[in-house]
Amino acid sequence: MRIWGWSGSGGEMLGGSRWVGFLLAWEVFTCLILPHPRGAEGKPKERRRELHLGGIFPINGTGGWQGGQACQPAAKMALDDVNNNKDLLPNYKLTLHWNDSECEPGLGAAVMYDLLYNDPIKLMLLAGCSTVCTTVAEAAKKWNLVVLCYGASSPALSDRNRFKTLFRTHPSATVHNPTRIKLMKKFGWSRVAILQQAEEVFISTVEDLEERCKQEKIEIVTRQSFLTDPTEAVRNLKRQDARIVVGLFYVVAARRVLCEIYKQRLFGKSYVWFFIGWYEDNWYENGLEAEGINCTKEEMRMAAEGHLTTEAVMWYQDTKRTTSGMTTDDFRNRLHAELKKKGFDIDNGRYPEGYQEAPLAYDAVWAVALAFNRTITQLAKKGKRLEDFTYTNREIAEEIYNAMDETAFLGVSGRTAFSEQGDRIALTQVEQMIDGKYNLQGYYDIENFNLTWYGKEQWVAGKVPQDRTIEKTVLRTVSLSLYISMSTVAGVGIVWGLVLILFTYTYRDRKIIELSHPVTNTLMLVGHILCFLTVFLVGLDGQFVSERLFGVMCSIRKWILSIGFTLGYGAMFSKVWRVHRLTTKNKSATKHKIQPWKLYLLVASLVAVEVIYLSIWTLVDPLRRVEELFPPEVPIDTDEDVRIRPILEHCESHYNNIWLGITYSFKGLLLVLGLFLSYETRSLKVRHINDSRLVAMSIYNVAVLCLITTPVTMIISSQQDASFAFVALAIIFSSLITMGLVFVPKVIAVWQEGAERSDRSSAPEGGTTKEDEERYGKLLGENETLQQILGQKEERLKLLRNKLEEKNVARRRVEVVSEGERPPPVTVPPTTTPRNNNLEQIEVCGSVYQEPSESGIGQGLSVTTRTPTTTDFELSESYL
């Protein structure tokens, strides 16, 4: 490894420790052989003693901070200036021995050991790049060496216990954090993310930032770190919907991050990136090819547009002359000249890395000179000399340390002094990239919490980006047109129900109404009206009622629908139930009239059970308003950075499933039982419940609709329109069809009766009327008469048969007595009556029954008649 250095006065390059001997020999030669150089006054110049410094500069590395590119020329300038300043270190000359660390801690340590294990003894070390400074500063104390870092921002270096002999002219990276927090508060960002390279400098900065965010109640939504490849970390930021991101990384990593930002489209109006401000101005365009970055300059520029940077102010802002005698502009001009000599295209804005920190390197050398000056004075008081320092001399080391601690001067980087932790106190500046160039936006004085803001920031679309996607909750409500149409139909149903109640009451004495149990029918109609009413209530959602009222509405509609269903269905159920009971009883029982109270009792029992159940439900675990949240949706009709979070109101109890389970089990059982009874009694007509078959049909209709609707509405409960439409249509259809089936025939019959003004009434559906009754009685009488006639005829036949038999016996006897004079035998001709003559036709109840004769042979007629059962039932064709 080569160690390069330059002599403070001449600046010529020397290489390696082997040259030290040559140097000494040259010194001896010049002192003894050559004439002494003369001062201005022509006096021989006193020979200047050399004070040696060790320098570690990051220059040619591929990662980290290669700030030595500008800092090394700046340090050389400072060395020249110090050595040329006759008031400073008189009779001494500072010499710097340095090498490149490439910002690699391992290489930096090797450079340090080379400096320390090779003569001359170094009085102090200068170092740059946090990772190298950390290594060097931790080790240097073993050699009683003070380390001064001109380019290390790691907050970790502020630990005095760990880095006992460290000073730095570079401010700690923590100075950015108050500035960042200040800006976040200024722009109303309370949700931020952090993306960092996995280096101690950034880790410790982030720890400090997290602490400050916590104090200021700023949420850190995610903290992503990466070693070299930021791809996944940037993707994670996108997944977490990070909008305001603080990025902490060295410049090479920054380019990779920026390219990924472009690929993930994490730039533009919705994003703000905070970058570190010490990258050179055109950092995002440099080295793209060499570093294998897969983005064009234009893409990088697009991604970089609008980002903010924070940085400690490293250039003295005033025009005053500094301790070195230069103004900031003088320094800049000289530095530019030096850099141009080194081949940097400064005129075209091509600054080397470390350009920002160059004043810090310059001031570092001045700080050393000033500290040595003070140390020499202090040591002189003790009769000691600075040049007598060895790596084991703690006394001189302490003097150097104390002198450094007390050093304060106005440098080209501003006022240079060191805190107790050896940190530089500095102002921070904020810049924003606008049209590819950094624009100064303001300063923040972290000591006085004073933000100077110029208000020149620019945002895409002219609006400060949001720290998150604003989520607007939108209540999903039933479509108004659907609600109105369903409610209109339900309203018609209610009116129709009321008309039918009036009709039933008005014509309650008509046989057709009377025999259909008008009270039960009225209960049925009331039930249907309540069900229609529920259609209005089911559609009354958040667009009509407040949240509190919605909860009350839940219970009201539950009660109304349940009671309505129980009345409507219960009334129908009671009819088919009675019909079925009658078919299973003996004939004598069926001869009695049906007791209406039995129907009412059944309906009342069902309603009572319902009321008890609903009361328990309402008291124990009442229904309340529950919100169902849907995944956020991106609105298509707006440019705003919003997402819509739909919510849907439901009525639920805490133990909803249990309550629904009980409800559906009970009602399901009732429906299935109703279906069964309807099927069983499908062919029966009962005189005293003349509309039982129509009611059975209605039960089919209601049961089928309920059994389909209930599971379907549970499945589609998240689709408010479909769900409402399904429930409403089920209620409307089942009620209207039932009302149509049961009541329309009655209305027609009554209407026809009234229109014809006739005594005869049509019996709808073969139902029994008054005329039927009379005809039925007449037929019974006829039947009895016929029975009597038949009995008489039977008797007569029997008599005739007996007589015939007797005649035959007498004839045979005559033949036996007069055997000789036997007359020719007499044969009785066989009966030749056609078969159908053996049948007697009897009309019963309008039906013709044909029964075969018991005696199909012989002359006698044997007629068996079947007496019709005089029950209330008649067989009829099945309607199914």
Ligand code: ABU
């Ligand atoms: N401003 C450059 C800091 C470099 C570093 O801390 O490593």
